[in-house]
Amino acid sequence: MEKELSRSRIQFLKKDYSRGFIADCGFKAVNYKRGYLESRLKVLNRHRQQDHYIHAGVIATMADHTAGYAAFSLVPEDHRILTIEFKINFLEAAYGQALVCRSRILREGGQILVGESEVFDQRGREEALVAKAMVTLRSIHESKIKPIQK
Amino acid sequence: MEKELSRSRIQFLKKDYSRGFIADCGFKAVNYKRGYLESRLKVLNRHRQQDHYIHAGVIATMADHTAGYAAFSLVPEDHRILTIEFKINFLEAAYGQALVCRSRILREGGQILVGESEVFDQRGREEALVAKAMVTLRSIHESKIKPIQK
C-alpha cells in the first residue's frame, strides 16, 4: 500500500534538501526512507556560540529542516512543506565534530503532518542525544506558494 | 529597585551578542534594556530556503539568541545563559529585506527564566509579525560551563 520512494525521487529530495541557508550552513541529507530522513553536519567553528558549544540555532535549524524533508517524502510531488511550528528541548551541550539528525513522521494523511527529530552529537566514536524536537508541518499545493521577487 | 544597565554593560552585551554562528549569520543587537533586546538581520540570499522565503531556521535562531541575551541582561556578570528549550510558531511566510526580533523576559528570579520573542519581517516601510517564540532559559555560574577544546 505504501510504496517505497523511487531512486530518482530520493536523488531529487537529497539534492533539494541542501539549498539556500541549508547549503550555506553545510547540512546534508544522507539516508532517506519513506517518512524518515537522516542528515549530517560537519561542525566548523562558525557553527559555535560564545562558549564554543554548537549553537542552539544550528541544532534547531537541522531538527526543523530534516523533519520537513522527511515529510516531503510522503506528499505528492506537486506539494510543498511548510513548518507551522516546532518545539525543541536541548538535553545537553553539543561540542563534537559532527551532528547527526534523525527525523521520522509520526502523523501523516491530510494536510497536517507531525514529525520528531533527534539530534546526536558525535564525539570521536560516541554519539550523544543532545536535542529532541517535535515539528508540526503543513502540506500545500505548489500553486499556493506565493512567488517571491529576489 | 531594578537598576538600569550601565552603558559599559550594554556595550559588552551588544558586542558579545554577535559571536560565532550569530556573527556568521549577520545578526546584530540594536536596542537593549533590562530584560529586553531588539536585534536585526539584513536578509541576504543565503538566508533563504528553496522557495526563496527566509528559512525557518534563521528566524528560530534569531528568536532563541535574542531571548537568551535579553535574559543575560538580568543575571550577575559571572553567570551564563543556556537555552533549555524553545517553541516557535511561524505565523506567515517571511520574504522582506530585514528581520527585527524583539524579546522580553516574562519570568526572572532564580535559575529559570522565560522569555518571548516576536520576529517581524520588514517589507519596504511595513512590518509584519511572522513568528512568535517562547524560550525557557537557565542561568548558571560561569564556573559550571565545561571548557571545550576547539
Next chain:
Amino acid sequence: MEKELSRSRIQFLKKDYSRGFIADCGFKAVNYKRGYLESRLKVLNRHRQQDHYIHAGVIATMADHTAGYAAFSLVPEDHRILTIEFKINFLEAAYGQALVCRSRILREGGQILVGESEVFDQRGREEALVAKAMVTLRSIHESKIKPIQK
C-alpha cells in the same frame, strides 16, 4: 470590515464553552470579543495537586479551551475548532481562589489559527500571571467531524 459578534452569537458561544469536561471542572466564559475570550474558574480543592497548588492540568485545560473558543468566534458558524498542539510555560505556582484566562488570536485567516493564552491567579485583590500558552488550532467544516457513539 471585521464585524463584531452578534449578541446571539456571543450567547451561543458562552453557553457552548461550558460542556462536558469543561462544565465538569467549572470553567466559565465571561467576556467575549471577536478573537478574544476571558474565562474564569472558581478554584475548589478538587483542582489542586499533592502540595495544594492548583494542578498544571487545570491551568493547561483552561489555556487550551479558552484559546479554542477565542478562535471559534472567528470562523463561520458551520465550522468547528480542533487543537493541533499547544505549549505552556508555568511561570510560578498558582494557589489563589480563582483563575482568570485571557486568550487572543494572533493569526487568523485560512484553516490554521494561532492563539495565546495568559492565565492569572487571583490572590485576594491581586492577580499574578502564572502561565502562558501558545495554541495552534484548526478550523474544519462540521461535516468533517466524525460522529462518536457515546
Next chain:
Amino acid sequence: MEKELSRSRIQFLKKDYSRGFIADCGFKAVNYKRGYLESRLKVLNRHRQQDHYIHAGVIATMADHTAGYAAFSLVPEDHRILTIEFKINFLEAAYGQALVCRSRILREGGQILVGESEVFDQRGREEALVAKAMVTLRSIHESKIKPIQK
C-alpha cells in the same frame, strides 16, 4: 549503578500519583519502573468535549502528570517535581473507552529533567497513538515548596 525502585517506593509513588485533581479525574498509575510510568484512565462522559471526543485537557493533564511522576522515581525522596513547561501534539481525535499514557524520562541528572509522554486511545482491542508530549520538569528540595493555606 542505577538501582531499581523498591516495592515500598513503588507503592508510595502509585498512591501519591492519584491525589487532588488527578484522583478527581480518575487517572491511575499502573506500571512503574525507574524513569518510566504507565497510567490509565477509564473514560467517562465527563471527560468528553462538545463533539463527544475526549477533551484535549484530559489528555494534556495525563501527559503532564505521568511524566512528572516518571521523573519523581528518579530523584531523592525528599525532593518534589514541578512542571516548568510542556508541549503536546494531538495526532488524532480520541474517543475510546480508556486512555493509556506511557512516559519516560529522556534526560535526568541535575535539577532539570525532560520526559516524553505518549497517550494511546483504547478502542475495543486496538490502541491508537493520539497525542505526544515533551515535558520539562524541575526537581526541588521539599523545603522549598511554599506551604499553601487551604
